[in-house]
Amino acid sequence: MHLAVSSRHPFDSSKWGRVWNFLVETRFLQKDLIVEPLEASELLVVHSESYLNSIKSSEKVAHIIEVQAVALLPISLVQQKLLYPFRK
Incomplete structure (x- = not known):
């Protein structure tokens, strides 16, 4: 499920996901070569x-x-x- 709230705020927080999807779909990027970040865990820092x-x-x-x-x-x-x- 996509949280569609970006149109109500000047910063489109979902644009990078769309860019990533476009690059994978057009084969500019290979999905299996992308390293997914770990979730931030030391937030109290x-x-x-x-x-x-x-x-x-x-x-x-x-x-x-x-x-x-x-x-x-x-x-x-x-x-x-x-x-x-956001933590990713």
């Missing part, structure tokens, strides 16, 4: 504990990314479709 706790709320994430529609989504979906890819 760069973020405070209170900030990390605050993004367990869809409303707070919506405020941070400036897309108010995200506040209406369950936090599990926000985690899976938005925050997890």
Whole structure:
């Protein structure tokens, strides 16, 4: 499932996925040669504990990314479709 919120914000966060798909489909890149990054795990090195706790709320994430529609989504979906890819 694609979280289609990019049209409501000036920064299109899904554009790099579309670029990657285009490059693979047109065979400019070979999918099996791409190294997928690991998920960031040491977030406390760069973020405070209170900030990390605050993004367990869809409303707070919506405020941070400036897309108010995200506040209406369950936090599990926000985690899976938005925050997890950010950690990659």
